[in-house]
């Protein structure tokens with residue numbers, strides 16, 4: 001690697017361009033499509049990384065692999081994790097990933113292979129940067145029909161956290177919705193009508209079966225308890 005340039009410090013734009021390129025290659029790899037790392041490297045240096053050497057870009061990709069590994073996310077197989085980097089760069093890469101990775105990766109869920117480890121997103125990392133605060137006491141706007149306004153961002157965030165995998169049974173969403181996104185229902189573990197909050201610490205993304213199970217099954221209380229132990233960031237209310 002080019003030590004001199006490493007020392008000179010990478011801008012946020014450069015790091016973001018690196019993460020974008022990494023996720024693009026990862027997506028191709030997960031789809032089983034071929035790409036050439038040397039070509040991607042050159043494209044970056046003809047564009048946003050024009051100040052960097054080929055080896056410096058290569059090393060940055062290895063850094064991103066190291067962060068992906070730490071977060072238990074899939075990695076590009078050809079980039080050996082290089083962990084020898086400052087904690088400042090690590091946390092900046094994490095922040096950029098938190099912004100991007102859920103959307104980029106959920107597209108790649110292999111529906112025939114539910115054991116694929118995408119489930120293991122580090123919810124805590126997301127919380128640090130992106131988590132919506134949600135609503136502590138959702139408004140009840142009508143006495144007859146208890147219409148409860150929900151913070152859309154909480155729903156979106158929980159869907160992103162799930163990466164298209166049901167947080168109840170660990171199986172991929174049963175089908176895609178009209179927009180081509182995995183169909184999961186966002187459920188409030190302590191129901192809104194019972195005074196539960198509309199926050200990510202009280203919301204899970206479930207397949208329709210698990211959702212019905214939480215509401216109607218004989219073992220709904222036991223099943224609900226297992227959600228608290230399995231999903232990081234949930235807290236009983």
Ligand SMILES: [Zn+2]
Pocket residue numbers: 166167168169170171206207208209210211
């Ligand atoms: Zn389920």
Ligand SMILES: [Zn+2]
Pocket residue numbers: 186187188211214215
């Ligand atoms: Zn529900």
